[in-house]
Amino acid sequence: MIDLELLERVKNDALYDRAFQCIAGGMLSNYKHKEGDKPTFIARTEGAHFYDHDGNKYYDFCINYGPSILGRHNERFKKFLMDELEKGYTPDLKEIQIEAAEAIKKCVKGIDLIRFALCGSEANMMAVRVARGYTGKNYVVKFAGHYHGAFDFILGGTSTPENPVAVDEEREGDIYNSITTTIGRGKHALMDTMIIEFNDLPAMEKLFEERGDEIACVLLEPIPVNIYGCMPEPGYLEGVRELCTKHNVVLIFDEVITGFRLALGGAEEYFGVTPDLWTFSKAIGGGFPVAIFGGKKEVMEGIVECKTLSAGTFQGHPLCSAAIVGLTTILAENDGAILKKIARLGNMLAEGFLDRAKAHGIPLIVQGFPAAIVPVITTKDKIINNADALENCDQVLYFYFSTRMNQLGVYNLQRYSCSDEHTEDDVRYAIEAADKVFEELEMFM
Known part of the structure; x- marks a missing residue:
């Protein structure tokens, strides 16, 4: 498993510097950027994966913040x-x-x-x-x-x-x-x-x-x-x-x-x-x-x-x-087969996150719905609203988990979504990455 934090992204960072001279902030949306990081410019796509201009591979569980439910190549x-x-x-x-x-x-x-x-x-x-x-x-x-x-x-x-x-x-x-x-x-x-x-x-x-x-x-x-x-x-x-x-x-x-x-x-x-x-x-x-x-x-x-x-x-x-x-x-064809596939993969991912978190002693629940699952670090059985989240969710570890998953090539927006192009192997990779991050989180428990 490659840790992108350890890689140089020379071509990607050069594109960001170039974009910064003509696009305000060098990005298309304030929400598509994390302070201290340079956004990833996609050079090509293949299945549920994309590659930056330095050839680094990412497993896309963001799917453009939700629109790309059919993938990019249907x-x-x-x-x-x-x-x-x-x-x-x-x-x-x-x-x-x-x-x-x-x-x-x-x-x-x-x-x-x-x-x-x-x-x-x-x-x-x-x-x-x-x-x-x-x-x-x-x-x-x-x-x-x-x-x-x-x-x-x-x-x-x-x-x-x-x-x-x-x-x-x-x-x-x-x-x-x-x-x-x-x-x-x-x-x-x-x-x-x-x-x-x-x-x-x-x-x-x-x-x-x-x-x-x-x-x-x-x-x-x-x-x-x-x-x-x-x-x-x-x-x-x-x-x-x-x-x-x-x-x-x-x-x-x-x-x-x-x-x-x-x-x-x-x-x-x-x-x-x-x-x-x-x-x-x-x-x-x-x-x-x-x-x-x-x-x-x-x-x-x-x-x-x-x-x-x-x-x-x-x-x-x-x-x-x-x-x-x-x-x-x-989406309506074959009795909604695509949505059923996405739900199956989403449930597989959620169960994998829960299993790996439990193995490392990390208090985790998974909320949302199968097409957009949200792993939450909390000792509660569920979070019901914003006030509950502020009081009972570990936001620091939550963002650490998301950031490290991105660095391990699992592209996400704190929530994880599958498309029709995702496979069980893609989900297994994300679970393997989560296992590594949960192991790192043990030091904070």
Whole structure:
């Protein structure tokens, strides 16, 4: 097993120095970089592996932060794209957009109408606008640690149980809060946002009883993978649904991460709870920049009547629409064989992590779902929300584990995802690397 920390990456580092002269920060996203590290520039790909410009091999368990569920070389997926490309490459209104919308409706049974967007951030921004237009109310309720994009009124922030209205402050020790704090945010941007803890139904009941007539929508990730993959407690999503219905509040499922990975029908299929609006991105385009927001006909009526503005030059670009059609078609084939394969490999990886951690005396649990597993170093049986994570997770060792796995060639974003191109041998390599890191962690126990 090669330790990349010990290797020189001369060509890769030269590319970073070159990029730094023309791309701000030398990278494409602040989140795709760790302080002190130079990002990896990919020279070529092969199966579930990629190689940098110095020839170093990486086992890719990041899959571009989630979109590349089919891998990078699915020939059938390419054909959907090439067939559409032959018809032209400009953002015209074509039949393919109808086919893409119909494909989404076929998968996600509760959706009546959709609109296209370019990324998850935009889709969530538009879903909130639709909810405000429909209800005539103002406040957005979100949850500590949930990530819904980089726009000002929903990014980060913090609150207290006494006052749920968000403020633009950092909270000591809260890593999620620190990485979502930014300069340049409008002074009053967070004033219409409330933040409470996930999996705390009594707190939501209290908030709704006191201020339900001011709340336009609840925006949540059904499984908040960014805070250690917390699963909703039994009855929690059902309780949220009931409260939203009672108080005329629009329930929005942000399925940018879970969509078309948790199940073909998303969280609605998996949990049996139907929101009023959905947002999807990442996997829905198989690697192409596309997102959608949509939901019940009556909630989307503001857009239908052109009262709620939804506009843009590139929304629903034919190539991106073809990607949606291709992705949904391929995932639905053979009774969902690809998603079943990914789940099997994800479970194999989770079980391997748990087994190796136990052998070295490392207190580890694995959360999330099979297509996006999150190893968590804690003595608890489960972590249920951001407050629980801050109190009971060893964040230092958590990031040490992730960093060392990257150095051993297992490319990850603290969570681990498989694609259709992954094999059991790839998973075994990741487990072997984890065994080495757990052995190193013994000195901290």
